[in-house]
Amino acid sequence: MAGVLTTCPYCGCGCNMELQVAGGRVVGTSPVGGHPVAQGSLCVKGWNAHEFVHSPDRLTGPLLRRDGRLAPVSWEEAMDFAAGGLKRIAAEHGPDALAFFSSAKCTNEENFLMMKLARAAFRTNNVDHCARLCHASSVVGLAETFGSGAMTNSIEELAQADCIFVIGSNTTEQHPQVAARILESVRRGGALIVADPRSIRLTRFAKVHLRHRPGSDVALVNSMMHVILAEKLENREFISARTENFEALARTVRAYPPRRGEAISGVPADLIAQAARTYARAKAAAIVYSMGITQHVTGVDNVRSLANLAMLTGNVGRPSTGVNPLRGQNNVQGACDVGALANVYSGYQSVTDPAARQKFARAWGTDELPGQVGLTVVEAINAAADGRVKAMYIMGENPMMSDPDIRKAEKGLRSLELLIVQDIFLTETARLADVVLAGASFAEKDGTFTNTERRVQRVRKAIEPVGQARADWEILCDFARRVGCEQMSYAGPEDVFNELAELTPSYHGMSYARLEPWGLLWPCPEPGHPGTPYLHQGTFARGKGHFSPAEHRPPDEIPDEHYDLILTTGRIYFHWHTGSMTRRTNPLNRESPEAFVEISPEDAAARGIRPGGRARVSTRRGAIELTARVTEDVAPGVLFIPFHFHEAAANLLTNPALDPEAKIPEYKACAARVEACP
Template identity: 40%
Template sequence: MPHISINGQACTLAEGSSLLQALRDNGCQPPHPCHDDRLKPIGACRLCLVEVEGQARPVPSCATAVTEGMVVHTATARLQSLLHTNLSLLADGYPAKAVHEQAEHPFHQLLVKHEVNAGSNHQSPIFKDDSHPYLGIDMDRCIHCQRCVRICDEVQGQFVWKVWGKGEQTHIAPADGKSLLSSGCVSCGACVDTCPTGAIFDKRSTGPVDQWTKTTCVYCGVGCQMEVGSHDNKVVAIRPTDSPVNHGHLCVKGRYAYDFTHAPDRITHPMLRRGSDWHAVSWEEALSFTASRLQELRNKYEADSLGVLSSARATNEENYLAQKFARVVLGTNNVDCCARVCHQPSAKALKTMLGTGAATNSFSDIEHTSLFMLCGCNPTENHPIVGARIKQAVRAGAGLIVIDPRRTELAACADIHLALRPGTNVLLFNAMAATLLEEGLQDDDYIAMRVDGLAGFSSFITAYAPEQVASQCGVTSGDIRRAARMYALAKPAMCFHGLGMTEHLQGTQGVMSLINLALLTGNLGKRGSGINPLRGQNNVQGSAQMGCEPASLTGAQNLADAKVRASFEQAWGTNLPTSAGLDLPAMLAAASSGKFKAMWVMGYDIAMSMPNASQTLAALAQLELVIVQDLFLNETAKAVGHVFFPAASVFEKDGSFMNADRRVQRVRQVVNSPGEAKPDWQIITELARHMGHEQGFKFDAPQAIWNEIRSVWPAGAGLSYQRLQNESLQWPCPATLDDNHPGTAILHQQGFGAGPKASLACIDYQPTAEVCDDDYPLLLTTGRELYHFNAGTMTYRSPNAVLKPTDTLDISPADARLLGLAQGQSARISSRYGTAVLPVNITDKMQVGQLFCSFHRADLNVNALTSPYCDNLVHAPEYKVTAVKVKGLTAE
C-alpha cells in the first residue's frame, strides 16, 4: 500500500489507485470533465492537473498512477492559472445561454464556480439531430472530451460515435455520418450519462426531480440496479447506479421503457364481468364475490379443481404468498408460474445433476474467464448488460463459441459459430463429449475427484462421434471438433445458455448434456466457469424459488420429503395437501376435459403467451372462474376473465427480486399506486381473510413476509432486509451467529448437492415430431428482441414502439427470392395449428429454410402458430421448432 503526501497531509492508499482517486478520497476535488471512472483515462481536458515534486511539468491526476513517496500539490498559483486558462479555452466557443438555462450540468457548474464566461466565440454547431425518441444531440455544447465516443466503445461496445474532421472542423457525430437512429445505436443512454455538458441529452428528463429512489429493474433476469427519479407522484427519469451486476450501465428497456406505470389504460379499480361487459366495483364486492365463488367451486368439485399462477414480475414476497394461498387456503398443490415455459428445464437439469437448480457462477466471473460458450442465447438483445460485458471481455482477449441457428451480433464476432439445426442440441453436445474423450481432452484429475460414471458414459458416447451426427446437426464435424477442443483447452471456460436450449422436446436433457461437458473438462466450482442460464424475466428465478411449482416448496425444497413437509406444516400451522399438483400445461389439459374449474392468474398473460393459442383459449373458455390480476386488461382478461384485480406496478411497492446469478435485491416504492390498485401481496392477504384465513396471512409489510420466508428457507436465512439494504448477496446465505455470511458466489466448489461427486448422464437423442414436409417446408423459431419484452404489455406503452414498431418475419434473401417476398411486405405464415400475418424482414442472419419472429404484439398473435409439443420431463413448450409455410400478401 503506497504512502504519499497530498498538500502536506500523509496518506495511505490502496494498491493500483489513480492519483485522481487518491485526491478524491482525501477531500480534494479537482475538475475532470474528460474523465469517467468507467473509462480508461486520457487526460485530454488538462483541468485536473497537479504538481508532483520531481516532475518538471504538472501532470493530469486522472491518468497518473500513484507511486510510493509521491509528494503532491493541488492548489499552487501555477495550477490555478493553468486551470483558468484551460477552462477559458473550452468556454470560448461554448453557448452562454446553455450555462444559464441548465445549471445542473457539471461543466456549467465548473464555469460558474471559477467565474469563467462562455460564448465569446460561439458559432453554429456542426451537428444536431432530433431523430431519436429518447436522445437529443446538440453539438454546439460539445467540449471534445470524447466521453460519448469512449463509453460507447468501452462499455456498450456499439461504436456509434466517431470523431470527424480536423482542426476547427473537428466534431463528434454518429459513425455513419447521418443520424442516431440509422447509426446502430441501441439506446442504452450511456452517452447521456457521461456527457458533462448536455451536448447529448435525455429528451424526456428535462423537468425537476423531487427524489431519487434506488431499486431493481423490472425487465430481464440480469437484475440491474438503478435510481428512479420522481416528481409529483410520477416516474420522470431513470439512471443507472453501480452494482456488481451492471456497473453503472442500463439497457433501453430498463432506462427508458417506464411509461407503462402511468399509461392511460391502467386499470385502477376492481372489476367484475357481467354478461359481456366489465363493471367497476368496490374491493369489498370483488373480494367477497371471488371468495364466495372459490368456496362454492371447491365444495362442488374439490380443491384440486382450483389453481393459482403466480408472476415472474411480482416480488419474492408476493410469489411466496401466492403458493402459500394455494396450499393453505385452497388446499391444493396446483400452483405454477411462467418458469414452466422457460426456466424449468434448466432448473430440473441443474438440480438433477448438480443438486441446485440455479446458475453455478456469478456475472462477476465474466471478466475472469478465458472463453465463453453461448448456447441458444442472444444476450446483446435479450440480456443487454450481460451481452455488453461479454463483448468487452472478448475484445480483451477471451475466446468465444456461439451455438445458435441465427447469426446474432455475438455470433458475428465469435471464433466459432455453430449454426446448428434447431432441436439438435443433444446431438451436438454429445458429439462434443465424444470428441473430448476420443482425443483425450478430458480433465482426468477433476474427474477422479469429482465425477462418477465415466466408464459407462465412454461406452455410450462413442455412437455420437461428430462424423456420425454432424449432418443431422447441420454443421460440419470439423467445426464440432474445433469447438470441443477450444472449450476443453481454455481454462476456465464459462457457459451461458438461454431459451434456445430449453424450449425444446429435450430441453431439460439438452442442458444435462451441456453439464456433461463441464464435468468432463473440470469447468465447475471455479471462478470464470460453470453452467449459467440467462433468466428471461426479472423474477422468474425468484418465483420458482419461492415454491410456485407443484412439487416444490420455498427454497426449491422437495414437497415429497417428509422432513421438509413437516417443517412447513409446523411453520404454517396446517396440514399440506397430499395430492400431486398440476403444472400449467396440465391445468389447461384438465380444463379441456372438464376436470379443472378455476384459475387465479397474476401478472401473466397466458392467453397470449402460451403455445398453440387456439387450443389454450379453448381450454380457458371451459373454466367457470378466471381471476386476472394485472396492470392492464390483458388478452386473458378480455377473452375469458370473470374478475379483475388491479395490481400495483414495480415502482409502486416494496419487496425483493432474485436475479439470474442468485442475488436477492431490494425493490423500493417510488410513487403511489393510481386509484385503488394495490400490491399483489395485499390483494392475496385480503382474499385469504375473506376466505377465513386471516391467521397466517396477517402481514403489515413485505419485510414481515420476507422474515417468514427466511424462517422456512435455511439457505436464505442470512438474507435480512438490513443486509440487503446495502449488500448484493447471493444465496446460499445461511444464518450465522454474527450475521455476516458473505453469500455464495460460486456453487459446487467442494462438492455437489448429493455428495462429493456428480454423475455423467447418458442421454439419447430424441427428435421432435414437429417436422417440415412438402406442405410446411420452413422451420420457424420464435423469441424476444432488444426493444420489447414478452407480451409487450410494458414496452409497447413506451416510445420503444417507435424504435421497433412491430414483430417481423425474418427470412434469408434466398428464401425471400424463392417465395417472391419483398422487404416490408405482409406475409401470411401458416402452421398446422394456426396462422399469423407479419411484415417481412429480409436478413442474412437467417439460414436458408429457417425463419424467426418475435411475439411481442398481441394483435399479431404469433403463438397461434406454435405447436402443442413440450419438454418430455417438465412440460416446457417447444417454442423453437414449428413447421410453417409462407405466402406473400398483396396490398388491397
C-alpha cells in the same frame, strides 16, 4: 425531484436504478454507480422503465363482468365475488379443481404468498408460473447433474473467462449486462464460441459460430464431447475425484463422431471439432445458455448435455466457469426459489417429502398439506379445457400470449366457471376474466427480486399505486382473509420475507437489513454468511456430479411436404415478452412497432416474398400475417418470429408438445410454411 433506489423490472440481470419521482409520479430513470451488475449503466429498456407506469391503459381499480362486459366495481364487491367464487368451487369440486398462476414479474414475497394461498388456504399444489415455460428444463437437468438448478457462477466472473460457450442465448438483446461481460472477455483475448441457428450480434465476435438446426443441440454437444474424449482433452482428475457415471457418458458419446454431428445439426464436422478443442483447452471456460436450450421437448436432455460437457473438462466449481442458465424475467429465479412451482415449496423442498410437508404445515399452523404434485402451467390449462380445473386465479401472467398454441389456451380459459386475473393492464388474458383485480407495478410496492445470478435484492416503493390499484401482496392477504385463512396477516413485505427466510434454507441468513445495499447471492444459510458467488466449489450440491448421457431425439414436429420449414420463436431487444409494458413505452415501441418474420433470401425468393412485404405463416395450429424481414441472419429452411406482438401472435403457431420431464413446451421448433400475402 427525488430518486428512489430500486431494481429494474425487466430482465434477470437485475440492474439497480433510481426512479425519479416528482409530484407523486415517476418521471424518469437514472443509472446507479457502484451496483455490481449495473455499474452505472442500463439498457434501453431500463432507461425507459418509468414510461409504462402512468400509461393511460393502467387498470386503476377492480372490474367485474356484468351482462358479458367488464365494469368497474368496488374492491369490496370484486374481492367478495372472487374469494366467494373460489371457496364455493373448492367446496363443490375439491381443491384440485382450482389452479393458481403466480408471476415471475412479482416479488418474492408475493410469490411466496400465492403459493401459501394455494397450499395452506385451499390445500392444492396446483400453483405454478411461467418458469415452466422458460427454465423448467434447467431446474430438472441441473438438479439431477449438479444438485442445484441455478446459474453456477456470478455475472461479473464472465469477464475473466478464457473461453465462453454461448448456446441458445441472444445475449446482447436479452441480457445486455451479461453480454457486456462476454465482450469484455473477448477484448481480453478470451475465445467466444456461439451456437445459434441465427446469426446474432455475438457471432460477429465469435471465434467459432456453430449454426446448428433448431432441435439438434444434444447431437452437437455429444459430438463436441466425442472429440474431447477422442483427443484426450478431458479432465481425468476432475472426473475421478468429483463425478460419477462417467463410463455411461463415454459409451453414449462414442456414437457421435463429428460426421454424425454434422449430419444431424448441419454444422461442418471440422467446426464442431474446433469448438470442442477451444472449449476444452481453456483454463476457465464458462457455458452460457438460455431458451434456445430449454424450450424443446428435449429441454432437459439439452441441459444435461451442457452439464456433462462442463464436468468432462472440469469447468465447474471455479471462478469464471460453470453452466450458466440466464433467467429471463426479473424475478423468475426468485419465484422458483420461493416455491411458486407445482412440485416444491420454497427452497426446492419437495411436496412429496413428508418431512417438508410437516415443516410447512407446522409453520403455517395447518394440519395436513397435500402431498401430490400439482398441475403445471400448460397442464392446468389443458385440465381446464377438459373440465377437471374449474377456476383459476392468474396473477401477472398472460397465457393468452405466452402459452403455446393460444387457441387451445383460450379454449381452456373459456371453459372455466371462474377466472380471476390480477394485473396492471387489461391483458389479452384479463379480457377473458370474470373478475379483474388491479395490481401495482414495481414502482408502487416494496419487496425483493432475485436476479439470474441468485442475487436477492430490494425493490422499493417510489409512489403510491395508481388510482385505486393495490399492491399485489395486499390483495393476496385480503383474499386469504376472505376465504377464512388466518395465517396470512402481515405488517408488510418485510414481515413476509422474514417468514420465507425462516422456511427457506438458501435464504435463511437474509433479512431486509442485510440486503442493503446490493443484496446477497444465495445460498446464504445463516445470518453472518456472506453469500455465494459461485456454486459447487470442492463438492457438488448433490455430492458427486452425475453424468447424465442423452441421446439425440428430433423435435416433436419436423418439416414435411405440407409444412416445409422450421419455425423458431424468441424475443428482441426493444420488447419484453407479451409486450404489455414495452408496447406501451413510447421510445421502445417506436423502435419496433410491428410484428415480423425473419426469412432467408433463398426461401423468400422461392415464394415470391419481398423485403418488407406481407407474409402469411401457418402451422398445424393456425396462421398469422406479418411483415417479412428478408435477412441472411436466418439459415435457409428456418423462420424466426418474436412473440411480443398481439396482432400477429407467434404463439398461435407454436407446438404445445412438452418435454416429458420438465413439461416445458417446444417453442423453439415446429413445422411451418410461409407464402406471400396476395
